[in-house]
Amino acid sequence: MAGNYLLRTLFGFLLKHRVLSIGTKYYPTNEKETEYVEMVNYTRTMLLEIERANITTENIFHNLLKEVGRGNIPENRRFVEIKPAENDVNEYALLSNIIMGSDRYLYVEVFGGNKGIIDQFVQFIQKEKGTIVERSNTEIVSRLLSKNDAIRVGVELIKMGMEKQIDVRAAAGMTGAASIERSINLNKQIGETSGVGFTKLGGEFAIVFSSKITKLEGTPAVYDNYLFIDAFDSTQFIEEQGRDRLVEIMNEVKDFIEKECNGRIEGYREGGDDLIANLPTKDAALRAGIDSAWHALNNGARLRVGIGKSRREAGERAQMADDIKIWNNSPVMVFDLADGIYAYYIPSEFSRAVIEFMQEKTGRIVLIFVFVFIVTLIGWNVGYWEFGLVAIALALLYALTA
Numbered sequence: 001m002a003g004n005y006l007l008r009t010l011f012g013f014l015l016k017h018r019v020l021s022i023g024t025k026y027y028p029t030n031e032k033e034t035e036y037v038e039m040v041n042y043t044r045t046m047l048l049e050i051e052r053a054n055i056t057t058e059n060i061f062h063n064l065l066k067e068v069g070r071g072n073i074p075e076n077r078r079f080v081e082i083k084p085a086e087n088d089v090n091e092y093a094l095l096s097n098i099i100m101g102s103d104r105y106l107y108v109e110v111f112g113g114n115k116g117i118i119d120q121f122v123q124f125i126q127k128e129k130g131t132i133v134e135r136s137n138t139e140i141v142s143r144l145l146s147k148n149d150a151i152r153v154g155v156e157l158i159k160m161g162m163e164k165q166i167d168v169r170a171a172a173g174m175t176g177a178a179s180i181e182r183s184i185n186l187n188k189q190i191g192e193t194s195g196v197g198f199t200k201l202g203g204e205f206a207i208v209f210s211s212k213i214t215k216l217e218g219t220p221a222v223y224d225n226y227l228f229i230d231a232f233d234s235t236q237f238i239e240e241q242g243r244d245r246l247v248e249i250m251n252e253v254k255d256f257i258e259k260e261c262n263g264r265i266e267g268y269r270e271g272g273d274d275l276i277a278n279l280p281t282k283d284a285a286l287r288a289g290i291d292s293a294w295h296a297l298n299n300g301a302r303l304r305v306g307i308g309k310s311r312r313e314a315g316e317r318a319q320m321a322d323d324i325k326i327w328n329n330s331p332v333m334v335f336d337l338a339d340g341i342y343a344y345y346i347p348s349e350f351s352r353a354v355i356e357f358m359q360e361k362t363g364r365i366v367l368i369f370v371f372v373f374i375v376t377l378i379g380w381n382v383g384y385w386e387f388g389l390v391a392i393a394l395a396l397l398y399a400l401t402a
Contacts, residue, residue: 053340085203
């Protein structure tokens with residue numbers, strides 16, 4: 001643990017940005033997750049903090065209004081903090097969202113009254129492109145396209161219930177079990193009162209209603225998720241491997257974005273070294289960006305990637321990657337999270353070798369340090385400072401051959 005802290009501190013100093021993680025602590029449970037985790041750990045991909053997010057309950061609520069749409073969250077609500085958000089970005093929560101996608105489960109339960117309203121709820125969820133997983137006379141487990149959709153639909157169902165004097169509980173989660181558990185925890189906090197529970201940045205929150213809801217806008221807030229990809233030093237790459245090889249790599253990236261991430265290519269000329277794509281969700285854009293960077297690196301090309309809500313913002317983020325380097329540029333993907341800016345940085349082979357040595361040979365490093373320190377100290381005391389240089393030379397020889 002101490003070694004990892006020292007590594008993050010060292011690379012934070014070299015990159016001039018705080019390093020939140022090297023690799024990941026995410027524990028995979030299926031083949032797809034295992035593939036991503038192995039790639040993150042093999043490449044020693046780092047999560048960097050470019051501009052720190054100001055994570056507060058107030059900011060989370062304002063971001064929620066913006067993301068869900070102010071017209072979809074009425075004024076007569078109460079925003080409840082059940083568990084405060086972490087005042088830092090959780091690297092494995094971010095990776096989980098990239099791997100698993102943005103779709104969320106919505107659990108709905110009615111308290112007393114006319115249980116026939118469940119049929120109306122089912123119809124509304126299906127109209128909103130949701131999938132019914134399970135249902136009973138008083139409960140529904142469904143799957144929506146995103147967390148924001150789940151919250152918006154949950155508020156609409158609460159409105160429908162309150163019009164018939166029925167209290168409705170809704171909760172969003174990454175799995176059906178998680179959404180049910182969230183609803184149970186919310187019941188303990190507010191009782192059988194209408195409300196929708198959800199998580200944001202590691203915290204637990206709820207929007208609670210005690211009076212009838214007025215008219216809702218009823219349509220989701222729509223945002224573009226632009227992805228800008230550009231190859232570092234494409235001229236040198238073409239000189240070494242030829243233009244045809246660059247075209248092949250860029251076409252593979254383009255096909256992956258279109259077929260695997262449902263992206264729409266909006267700017268690409270075959271033979272060029274950059275492209276712009278619009279993705280349906282932010283997690284799809286993140287997945288497309290990091291996958292493309294890994295794929296290109298595996299074929300000898302280095303990409304800079306930017307993600308934003310507009311073409312310009314995505315391009316500006318990609319340009320920020322130019323300054324995120326130690327000596328030479330390595331693949332970087334820059335994106336926003338909450339109101340901060342973060343980046344995935346893939347270190348060079350040399351940097352990876354250093355990380356691997358420091359992580360796996362901690363005992364040897366300590367031994368080398370103690371040896372050099374003692375020999376240098378003795379040398380200074382007896383008047384032979386050259387002993388320090390000899391100790392360093394012997395230590396390097398030991399490190400390279402032992």
